[in-house]
Amino acid sequence: MELDERKVKILQAIIRNYLETGEPVGSRTISKYTDLNLSSATIRNEMADLEELGYILQPHTSAGRIPSDKGYRLYVDTMMEERTREVEELKEMLLEKEDKMDHLLKQVAKVLAVNTNYATMISAPTYHRNKLKFIQLSRVERNQLLAVIVVEGNVIKNNIVQVTEELDDETLLKLNILLNTHLNGLAIEEINLGMISALKQQAGCHSSIVAEVIEAVGEAIQADEDLEIYTSGANNIFKYPELADNQKASELITAFEEKRMLTQLVQENLADENSTGIQVYIGDETPIQSMKDCSVVTATYELEEGMRGTIGIIGPKRMDYDKVIGTLRQLQNQLEELYKKK
Amino acid sequence: MELDERKVKILQAIIRNYLETGEPVGSRTISKYTDLNLSSATIRNEMADLEELGYILQPHTSAGRIPSDKGYRLYVDTMMEERTREVEELKEMLLEKEDKMDHLLKQVAKVLAVNTNYATMISAPTYHRNKLKFIQLSRVERNQLLAVIVVEGNVIKNNIVQVTEELDDETLLKLNILLNTHLNGLAIEEINLGMISALKQQAGCHSSIVAEVIEAVGEAIQADEDLEIYTSGANNIFKYPELADNQKASELITAFEEKRMLTQLVQENLADENSTGIQVYIGDETPIQSMKDCSVVTATYELEEGMRGTIGIIGPKRMDYDKVIGTLRQLQNQLEELYKKK
DNA sequence: GTTAGCACTCCGATCCAATGAGTGCTAATA
DNA sequence: TATTAGCACTCATTGGATCGGAGTGCTAAC
Numbered sequence: 234m235e236l237d238e239r240k241v242k243i244l245q246a247i248i249r250n251y252l253e254t255g256e257p258v259g260s261r262t263i264s265k266y267t268d269l270n271l272s273s274a275t276i277r278n279e280m281a282d283l284e285e286l287g288y289i290l291q292p293h294t295s296a297g298r299i300p301s302d303k304g305y306r307l308y309v310d311t312m313m314e315e316r317t318r319e320v321e322e323l324k325e326m327l328l329e330k331e332d333k334m335d336h337l338l339k340q341v342a343k344v345l346a347v348n349t350n351y352a353t354m355i356s357a358p359t360y361h362r363n364k365l366k367f368i369q370l371s372r373v374e375r376n377q378l379l380a381v382i383v384v385e386g387n388v389i390k391n392n393i394v395q396v397t398e399e400l401d402d403e404t405l406l407k408l409n410i411l412l413n414t415h416l417n418g419l420a421i422e423e424i425n426l427g428m429i430s431a432l433k434q435q436a437g438c439h440s441s442i443v444a445e446v447i448e449a450v451g452e453a454i455q456a457d458e459d460l461e462i463y464t465s466g467a468n469n470i471f472k473y474p475e476l477a478d479n480q481k482a483s484e485l486i487t488a489f490e491e492k493r494m495l496t497q498l499v500q501e502n503l504a505d506e507n508s509t510g511i512q513v514y515i516g517d518e519t520p521i522q523s524m525k526d527c528s529v530v531t532a533t534y535e536l537e538e539g540m541r542g543t544i545g546i547i548g549p550k551r552m553d554y555d556k557v558i559g560t561l562r563q564l565q566n567q568l569e570e571l572y573k574k575k
Numbered sequence: 576m577e578l579d580e581r582k583v584k585i586l587q588a589i590i591r592n593y594l595e596t597g598e599p600v601g602s603r604t605i606s607k608y609t610d611l612n613l614s615s616a617t618i619r620n621e622m623a624d625l626e627e628l629g630y631i632l633q634p635h636t637s638a639g640r641i642p643s644d645k646g647y648r649l650y651v652d653t654m655m656e657e658r659t660r661e662v663e664e665l666k667e668m669l670l671e672k673e674d675k676m677d678h679l680l681k682q683v684a685k686v687l688a689v690n691t692n693y694a695t696m697i698s699a700p701t702y703h704r705n706k707l708k709f710i711q712l713s714r715v716e717r718n719q720l721l722a723v724i725v726v727e728g729n730v731i732k733n734n735i736v737q738v739t740e741e742l743d744d745e746t747l748l749k750l751n752i753l754l755n756t757h758l759n760g761l762a763i764e765e766i767n768l769g770m771i772s773a774l775k776q777q778a779g780c781h782s783s784i785v786a787e788v789i790e791a792v793g794e795a796i797q798a799d800e801d802l803e804i805y806t807s808g809a810n811n812i813f814k815y816p817e818l819a820d821n822q823k824a825s826e827l828i829t830a831f832e833e834k835r836m837l838t839q840l841v842q843e844n845l846a847d848e849n850s851t852g853i854q855v856y857i858g859d860e861t862p863i864q865s866m867k868d869c870s871v872v873t874a875t876y877e878l879e880e881g882m883r884g885t886i887g888i889i890g891p892k893r894m895d896y897d898k899v900i901g902t903l904r905q906l907q908n909q910l911e912e913l914y915k916k917k
Numbered sequence: 918g919t920t921a922g923c924a925c926t927c928c929g930a931t932c933c934a935a936t937g938a939g940t941g942c943t944a945a946t947a
Numbered sequence: 948t949a950t951t952a953g954c955a956c957t958c959a960t961t962g963g964a965t966c967g968g969a970g971t972g973c974t975a976a977c
Contacts, residue, residue: 259970272920277971295927295970371711373725381723381733383715391723391731467832471825483813486828490809601939614951619940637939637957 234282241311242269243279244288248300248308252551255474257297302516302550305528309513309554339463341544345564346466349557351548352489356499357461358540364420368412370446375399378442380449392449396442404439411435412446424450460499462492473549476526484523485547494521499543502531510534511561516550528552532561534568576624583653584611585621586630590642590650594893597816599639642892644858647870651855651896681805683886687906688808691899693890694831698841699803700882706762710754712788717741720784722791734791738784746781753777754788766792802841804834815891818868826865827889836863841885844873852876853903858892870894874903876910 246267250258260276271279280298283289288304291297300308338355346353367383378394400408415432416424429447433440467489470476476485488494497520502512510533514520519529524547531545544564546557588609592600602618613621622640625631630646633639642650680697688695709725720736742750757774758766771789775782809831812818818827830836839862844854852875856862861871866889873887886906888899 257970261970273970274920274922274972275918278919281972291971293927295925295968297970367713367715367721369711369713369721369723371709371723373709379709379711379723379725379731381711381713381721383721389721389733391733465832468825468829471821471828477821479813479819482824483810486813487810490807599939603939615939616941616951616953617949620950623941633940635958637937637959639939 234286236286236288239269240279240283240286241307242267243276244283244300244304245308245311247280247283247289247298248304248551251299252553255549255551257292257299259297262297300550302518305515305550305554306513309515309558335461335463338461338542339465341564341568342463342465345544345546345560346469349546349548349553349560350466350469350472351546351552351557352464352466352469352485354462354464354489354492354495354498354543354545354547356495356543357463358534358536358542359460359503364418365416365424365450366418368409368416368446368450370394370405370409370412372400372402372405378446380446382450394442394445394449396445398439398442400439400442408436408439408442408446412443416450460496462495462499464489464492464495469548473551475551476549481523481526485527488521488523494523495545497521498529498531498545502533502543502545503541505533510565511558513554513558526550528554530554530557530561532565534565536569576628578628578630581611582621582625582628583649584609585618586625586642586646587650587653589622589625589631589640590646590893593641594895597891597893599634599641601639604639644860644892647857647892647896651857651900677803677805680803680884681807683906683910684805684807687886687888687902688811691888691890691895691902692808692811692814693888693894693899694806694808694811694827696804696806696831696834696837696840696885696887696889698837698885699805700876700878700884701802701845706760707758707766707792708760710751710758710788710792712736712747712751712754714742714744714747720788722788724792736784736787736791738787740781740784742781742784750778750781750784750788754785758792802838804837804841806831806834806837811890815893817893818891823865823868827869830863830865836865837887839863840871840873840887844875844885844887845883847875852907853900855896855900868892870896872896872899872903874907876907878911 243263246263247258250262250266260273260280263276263280264271264273280289283304284291284298288301288307289298290301292299335357338357342353342355345355365382365384367381369381369383371379371381373379373393376396376399378396378400380392380394382390382392384390411432415428415435419428424447429444432447433443436443467486470482470485476482501520502510505512512531514524514529514531516528517525519525519527521529526549527547528550529545529547530552531543533541533543535541544561546552546561548557585605588605589600592604592608602615602622605618605622606613606615622631625646626633626640630643630649631640632643634641677699680699684695684697687697707724707726709723711723711725713721713723715721715735718738718741720738720742722734722736724732724734726732753774757770757777761770766789771786774789775785778785809828812824812827818824843862844852847854854873856866856871856873858870859867861867861869863871868891869889870892871887871889872894873885875883875885877883886903888894888903890899
């Protein structure tokens with residue numbers, strides 16, 4: 234049996250209707266809903282076929298049909314090609330240009346959540362491929378140094394370094410010069426052990442401090458390993474009865490709280506390098522167990538070479554895929570634009 | 576009618592039982608539960624009295640009794656004086672001493688949530704009364720300065736300052752000295768307009784930069800206005816059926832997500848300067864509308880003069896007040912100790 | 918190939934009776 | 948006078964039983 238054009242139309246009608254109502258949809262509804270001019274009986278036959286093909290399901294014998302994951306998948310794949318919508322409002326909100334990255338990201342997550350009525354997450358860009366731009370040691374107290382580390386993209390890390398010996402201004406200056414001349418412009422990965430011991434040697438009697446500073450650099454970078462993720466709109470899941478029962482809601486909320494679980498999503502998304510950067514996980518396809526009754530749409534954004542992050546939208550399977558994908562597309566562009574403007 | 580000792584004992588028994596079961600408790604249960612050796616009939620009479628006095632309620636005619644807010648209040652007030660419990664485990668977990676404040680706070684919230692099975696929040700200490708310790712301007716790119724601002728307690732703020740003119744190293748050094756000599760040791764509030772214009776004058780042709788840096792300082796401080804709040808264990812509310820219905824759960828989750836609402840709690844708590852720093856809000860007493868079916872226990876902790884934050888526990892009215900208050904007490908001490916040790 | 922029609926299935930709402938936990942009241946008791 | 952036993956009464960909850968309706972599958976006719 235083949236999936237002819239009429240079957241696809243019927244499938245689309247079923248899905249669209251289900252997206253609106255959240256209720257299983259029956260043959261009569263489709264018969265009237267579409268402009269196919271077919272009787273409910275014919276639709277029933279077609280539906281039986283569609284079910285056999287695995288695109289729709291019957292929750293119980295005498296109920297209407299709901300889309301299966303496979304059905305959603307087809308729908309999404311077909312839709313992927315089509316339209317984009319306006320998200321002007323969102324654009325405006327973003328343009329209240331926040332100058333701190335984390336504020337911006339929180340803002341994005343929030344706007345997106347309000348806009349779509351789904352739960353959202355956004356991961357801060359990872360800097361792994363980034364280069365060290367600037368290091369500055371300053372004395373804060375007698376035996377306390379402040380190490381400020383700036384990497385490309387103006388991401389700033391601070392670290393307090395405890396030192397045993399007291400340093401005079403001159404030595405501090407020398408150390409600063411030493412560190413900057415040798416480390417600036419280097420990618421994080423390039424700072425290897427050989428490099429470090431060479432530096433230590435040059436620092437002479439202050440080698441221990443160099444060691445500590447380098448360690449601080451390492452720590453600062455490592456802090457990114459458990460990468461920052463901002464979420465918003467978790468409460469939106471209560472808007473969809475199929476997700477709102479205690480069991481599921483609790484699991485979902487937990488996943489959102491323990492951002493740790495969301496990192497899987499980010500990792501997977503960043504690993505993939507497909508053209509649009511938009512991924513749709515339907516039901517079981519998701520890498521996150523507790524979201525197997527949801528659909529997850531993720532998008533990669535890239536601010537500049539090597540600074541990539543992930544935006545994700547988590548909602549019911551009957552998600553408005555068109556809108557979500559459209560919105561994410563726009564957002565990708567806007568984030569990149571916004572970043573360049575600054 | 577008076578509230579004699581026996582009535583109080585019965586009330587306590589009712590509350591304790593209700594805390595355990597979450598079900599209305601009947602006279603027979605109390606008759607057996609306590610060591611008062613009274614028949615259920617007598618208890619019934621007493622219960623009728625207690626109800627008349629407003630300490631307990633009957634959800635419906637032939638149900639047992641549940642504590643009213645007034646009842647809880649009495650219970651809490653009585654208990655406040657009593658026992659403290661061990662929270663050794665918690666202590667150990669905390670001693671995996673995190674050196675970044677925000678990590679520590681997140682950790683505390685989490686440990687507390689796991690420990691109590693309630694939702695928790697903790698606000699980062701506010702620094703309003705704190706003094707500027709150190710300012711450092713560095714050039715990151717031709718027309719970009721990095722301002723690092725350290726206030727007491729080693730809280731570090733960064734700000735990128737865009738400048739129109741290019742600065743040579745010497746000028747930068749001068750500016751640094753100027754800023755540090757004049758601003759260091761000053762409380763945030765002491766930096767007023769007069770101060771600023773005096774500084775500008777001394778900076779001569781670079782006054783615009785000084786202005787921008789000062790603005791950056793202002794911004795850095797202001798960022799604290801919407802103070803950081805960390806939450807954990809929001810999913811715990813699903814453990815208590817009386818909070819887990821969609822309506823309430825959604826509102827609560829929202830409150831936890833939109834930390835903005837939690838600030839009310841913090842503000843109120845910090846304003847109050849009572850001895851123990853522990854506050855209990857039962858039901859309607861809470862300042863947060865969406866928590867009117869919960870009880871909220873908050874504690875103030877103080878790391879050093881002027882650095883105070885709030886810990887909060889949000890759970891059902893049938894909260895284990897003893898345990899919660901005890902735990903919070905211990906935590907207060909430990910946070911303070913921990914801070915001093917570092 | 919399409920459709921009308923019909924028997925059939927099954928969910929969900931509604932009603933009902935039985936159950937039992939718990940009460941209030943009264944009369945007996947210590 | 949305080950306590951208790953006993954009893955009638957209330958009412959939420961539970962488990963059937965029933966019924967209507969939405970929807971299906973199948974068959975026969977167009």
